[in-house]
Amino acid sequence: MDPRFLRTFVRVVRLGSFSAAAAELGYTQSAVSQHIAVLEGDVGVPLLTRRPVGVTEAGARLLEHAEPILLRLDAARADVARVASGPPSRLRIGATPLAATFAAELVAPALAVTVRVGARDEIARAVAVGELDAGVVDGVAAPNDPLRLPETGARVARVKEEPLAVAAPLNHPLAALSESPRGSSRARATPVLAEHPPFSAKPVPRDGGRARPATTAPRQTGRGVRLEDLVDARWIDAPAICAPLADLASLARTEGFRPALHYDGADLAGLLALVAAGHGLALLPTRALHGVAALPVIAPALTHRTEWLTDTYG
Amino acid sequence: MDPRFLRTFVRVVRLGSFSAAAAELGYTQSAVSQHIAVLEGDVGVPLLTRRPVGVTEAGARLLEHAEPILLRLDAARADVARVASGPPSRLRIGATPLAATFAAELVAPALAVTVRVGARDEIARAVAVGELDAGVVDGVAAPNDPLRLPETGARVARVKEEPLAVAAPLNHPLAALSESPRGSSRARATPVLAEHPPFSAKPVPRDGGRARPATTAPRQTGRGVRLEDLVDARWIDAPAICAPLADLASLARTEGFRPALHYDGADLAGLLALVAAGHGLALLPTRALHGVAALPVIAPALTHRTEWLTDTYG
DNA sequence: GCGGGTCCATAAGCGAAGCTGATCGTACTC
DNA sequence: GAGTACGATCAGCTTCGCTTATGGACCCGC
Known part of the structure; x- marks a missing residue:
């Protein structure tokens, strides 16, 4: 061996x-x-x-x-x-496309910083192997569930959870359910922070004291959509951006999400344009949506989770 | 390397x-x-x-x-x-002391079966390394949280979650909170099964499709005790049986649980006798308690979890 | 303070493991 | 049926990793 x-x-x-x-x-x-x-x-x-x-x-x-x-x-x-x-003089950060916005707001501007954008597993591997000093990755998971990353014994330092929504064209029949029907104005979502360490200071070993709240997140009971009701809808699969449809099957415990359109880019704007033009729906964090209707997901309980991966010096 | x-x-x-x-x-x-x-x-x-x-x-x-x-x-x-x-002719099962009771009820009596009782990590390792064909281990965790076992890529096939209670002598001042004050009669707890696979048939990869419910467990709001209120109580530490006090600190996010008495055995009866005699409190699954008062734990949200570990042929 | 004991480091030698280059056998192509 | 591609096998050589033997530092008892 x-x-x-x-x-x-x-x-x-x-x-x-x-x-x-x-x-x-x-x-x-x-x-x-x-x-x-x-x-x-x-x-x-x-x-x-x-x-x-x-x-x-x-x-x-x-x-x-x-x-x-x-x-x-x-x-x-x-x-x-x-x-x-010893501690590095320059900081190499990796991020998934949607998570990249966090990299900016979280980094102390003291060091020379380079940011590399890539796929989730790729970033996690690079952090583990020392090519990067830190990584910010995002994905869809059940509330308080860690993202499924390659097993490296790496550490998750900070965690943020935000509500998810189905992005739909503004004239979509379900758009009435939208939290606040809006045009091209910036989305004004109220992120649900995981209660425990909403950006805690101390790194937490990934499997050891994984951050875990004692209470459960408030349950959203208002209007919104159930994912299983949208199984047969036209979906846009944008695996580089958020929640590959293949993963959705296991997360939502529902089979049969089939992509009507495969979007191979990593830029959000292009995806949103496709949604707005009526080519299909996409599951994205509410915060990321503008120019489209945001249908809150009320079942299953899923959130968009952002994790901050570091080595020990992070 | x-x-x-x-x-x-x-x-x-x-x-x-x-x-x-x-x-x-x-x-x-x-x-x-x-x-x-x-x-x-x-x-x-x-x-x-x-x-x-x-x-x-x-x-x-x-x-x-x-x-x-x-x-x-x-x-x-x-x-x-x-x-x-190929499939084994005899079945070697390992179990932690409290979980051993499940081994009996879950095994098809077709094969020659041997049961080995041991510590949690020891059982998990033995299953991973092929010394055992399956294992039943238990422990305390936040609801829907997996037990923290050594990383082996092993599979968790079935999961059961039960309410936890603080075992106290019947004449304890808090015994009024007890769910149903009882003498030596068998505890009649209603186990809270994790909703998803309440003993599902198909093995689930441990880190892959880890069983995870879409909804959260019902929140117990009735009478009971908060663990943090009992930090200064006399605790009996029985690490071989359930929830070593050292682990409790991180699970309950409360420092300072200090054992007044260290119980080095693996048998429940002895521990319960100590509790009944007033030597201290112990945190145990409600089902396991008799002859003592069972104070339901209302905070933090913790359950007693039993996991069924298998190799592929399990 | 000195001899003996314990413990880890280093040196020398040897056998096995592992790599290369060459050759062989087989299956597929035209 | 010749040519080609690919994996298996063989022979030879290099390197690695183990043992035995020895050296040097520290500790202890008297």
């Missing part, structure tokens, strides 16, 4: 080829073949099929352990390197 | 001695010294102090990654071995 072998195993599976993996990893094809042979000899069963290359059942089980293990090894090295190098 | 080196690093730290670690691991002292030297050369900073042996800051950071990594490696091997060996 040498991590080097696990690494080549993962790469072989990803590329579907021994030779290609060898090329990427800087080995000869022979070495890769031997790596896999050693792993298979170790566990006693074939992990891969050959011609074509594919994972066996046993290989699949190994694979779902191998990636977190390798990630954690990198995180360990990065963590140690951080204490060795 | 060879896992073998990490393993000896962990062992050296635990034993505080190179030589002792070498003896336990079947190496020579020289090999252990070289292992540590290689690790230190790899990361570039000292991980240990010598004479006396202790962890440096960097070493501490490595240590908190090393143990989960090693555990996960064992889990990976065990997971692969399981698919290789």
Whole structure:
């Protein structure tokens, strides 16, 4: 179970080829073949099929352990390197597109700061591995539920939760439910802060003392939409921005959300324009909506959550 | 970052001695010294102090990654071995003392079953590593919060949540608050099942689709006690049974729960006898109480949670 | 203060592990 | 049926990691 072998195993599976993996990893094809042979000899069963290359059942089980293990090894090295190098002179921050607005308001302007925008898991990995000093990521989750990030043992320092709404064109039949029908004026949502540490000062270990309120958030009972009633609506899937529809199925415990339109960009404005033009609905934090109707989501209980990830010096 | 080196690093730290670690691991002292030297050369900073042996800051950071990594490696091997060996003929179940009662009611009596009782983390580790086929563990957590178990990528199949109560002698001044003052009759609590999978059939990946209800549990507003009002009471700490007082501090977000009596056993009857005799209070699931007053806990929101851990064949 | 004991570091040597380059076998293509 | 692509296997060499042996620092009893 040498991590080097696990690494080549993962790469072989990803590329579907021994030779290609060898090329990427800087080995000869022979070495890769031997790596896999050693792993298979170790566990006693074939992990891969050959011609074509594919994972066996046993290989699949190994694979779902191998990636977190390798990630954690990198995180360990990065963590140690951080204490060795002391507090950084410049701050590298990563953020998901919607969360990027927080990066500005949270950073002390003392240091040279660079901000990198990327996908959620990518940011989380980069923070774990030390490429970034901090990250701000967002996503949809049940209230007080942490976002599901790669397991790195990283820390979540601050948390913010905001209400979610379904973005719809202003002339949508359900727009009457909108919290405050508005034109292009800035949305005036009242964010529901998680009660506990609304931007607490002290970093909290991710799995250890994960921030958790003793009481539950106030239950919204007023008008709004139930997501399951919108299963058959036209949805715009914008996975780079917020709540990929594929994830929604498990979050809302409802099958069948199918995208009518796939939006591959990371910019909010383009998505909102599509919504406003009636191409479909999108699930977004209320705060982010303008120029469209915001239908509050009353069921299931979901919030838009923003987490601030740091290493120890964060 | 060879896992073998990490393993000896962990062992050296635990034993505080190179030589002792070498003896336990079947190496020579020289090999252990070289292992540590290689690790230190790899990361570039000292991980240990010598004479006396202790962890440096960097070493501490490595240590908190090393143990989960090693555990996960064992889990990976065990997971692969399981698919290789097919469904087991006999079922080995582990359980924490209070959860053991569930093991009986949940197991199909088809297979030869052995039950092993142990501490929570020990059971979770044994399941991950394949020593056990399933485990039933319990603990105190905020509603809908998972128990904090070692990270193994294991699965939680079923979940049960029950109300908690403070066990007090029947003549305790607060006993009037008791839900139903009773003598030695069996407690008649109405367990609050987590709404989602009240013993659902399908295993759920621990971090993936972790069971999470869309709505929040009904809020108990009736009479009862607030834990913070009992900070200065005499508590019996029975960490082997339920809710070590040390953990309570973070769960209840209240410092200062100090044990007046430390109970080192794992049997409930002995603990209840101590409570009944007035030696102190204990926090336990209501269902487990008899012969004592059960003061419902109204704040903070905590439940007694039982989780059913399985490998894939569970 | 000195000898002995304990403990970790270092050096030398050796066997095994792991990588490369070359070759072979097989399946697919045209 | 020749050509090509890809993985398995073999031989040889380098490197790694273990042991044995030794060295140096600290502690203790007398």
